Amino acid sequence: MKTLLLTTVIASSMAVAAQAEVVVLSWGGAYGAAEVEAHVKPFMEATGIKTTMTDADNPATPLKAQAESGNVSVDVALVEYADAVRLCDEGLLEEIDPDLLLPGSDGTPAMEDFLPGAVMDCGISTDLWANVIAYDASQFPGEKPTKIADFFDLQKFPGKRGVKKAPKTVLEMALMADGVPAAEVYDVLSTDEGLDRAFAKLDTIKSDVIWWEAGAQPPQLLADGEVSMSTAYNGRIFNAAIEEGKPLVVLWDGQVYEHEMYVIPKGAPHLDDAMKYIQFTTSTEGLRRQAQYISYGPTRKSSNAGEILYKDGKTVMGPHLPTYPANMTNALETNLDFWVDNDSELNERFNAWLAN
Incomplete structure (x- = not known):
């Protein structure tokens, strides 16, 4: 019919x-x-x-x-x-x-x-679609990043980091990198202690971050060698790797999808x-x-x-694809209710943190 x-x-x-x-x-x-x-x-x-x-x-x-x-x-x-x-x-x-x-x-x-x-x-x-960590394989000729915690490890994997200039996804990734299981991220993030923990983790890379706002920026930052790793939209990285032949790789561990x-x-x-x-x-x-x-x-x-x-x-x-079973082993779905309730407050805190 x-x-x-x-x-x-x-x-x-x-x-x-x-x-x-x-x-x-x-x-x-x-x-x-x-x-x-x-x-x-x-x-x-x-x-x-x-x-x-x-x-x-x-x-x-x-x-x-x-x-x-x-x-x-x-x-x-x-x-x-x-x-x-x-x-x-x-x-x-x-x-x-x-x-x-x-x-x-x-x-x-x-x-x-x-x-x-x-x-x-x-x-x-x-x-x-997913927010993921992506890296330039040519900048890591030896050991390659394999987990989200590696994004915050500037000693083992040196280089600037590209990070979206917004709290959404960034705070979740920070907690997962700090050892919080995906299933517990929003419970932790809903507490003052959890928020402090997320910002403390971001403090560890803050001086080495290049902030981005438009989805086209991370692949370009990686291709130009301005950063060695970046948060990114997975589709942008796929396009740069397949269509343009860039040596960019998606690290699916800790992906945040919606x-x-x-x-x-x-x-x-x-x-x-x-x-x-x-x-x-x-x-x-x-x-x-x-x-x-x-x-x-x-x-x-x-x-x-x-x-x-x-x-x-x-x-x-x-x-x-974000939905591929092997890519979902440590994946987090964006919590809609959390961000509807906390978006304004967390944007204010994030902007204040950036200014300090």
Whole structure:
């Protein structure tokens, strides 16, 4: 029935294509390029609806400003899970009816096919991505880093460190490097003593940190030799290694992963077409196709069935995905509730710590 619905939607869309344009706000770089190839171009081909991609260092920031001002030029945006919940709670996003979602290619109902946490009131997950530690193999000709604690060991593994200029993920990694098991990180981080412990661990490398804010920076910092190791988005490192031949390696120990969400701002100029875009791109084929262009894990079970090959037709994507079993042995899922409750306070403390 829903397949028939999509066919009807596509047919009707073709008739009004000239009047519509969906604007998608993404993160740019390798991620944005993957979205264009896996989602934007196939959607335009299937529906005839003109669709364009624009980018920002953090799409949630301009999206919030537009929705609050009532001057909205974006129809769909990709935001982090915590931002999706926050913006939804603030009434700045459209709710998305789960009945809109197509069943899996094997017939599994959508709500049974999506992974836990992938469908929320105002957002649908497009992938699981991870903050990881990455290093330049050429800078360590002998022993290589193998665990997250090595990122903080400047004696054994010398060199500058690239670190995202924000507390989220950084504090969690600091605690895991200090010996806190992944399952206990948020219990520890919820205490004053735990916060002090995380900042104390960051103190050990603070004088050797080069701070980054945009996802494109870590691969460049590593490639230029400005840092020997860096926190990074795993997809950016994959792209630099596979596409550009850089000797960059992902250290999966201590990865912090989360859902990326498609959302629609209140006041989207092309609301109906935005819903069609989300329906189309979060299908089994849409999510699987994305994993052929970037190393982020599909959030449907049916999308993960069978071997997924990269667009080069030879690179098997499994070992490069956050969801690969071997990469999940010491992995931490971002705790949404913790960051919704503590984001402002911890950003204030982090900025004060940076200034000292």
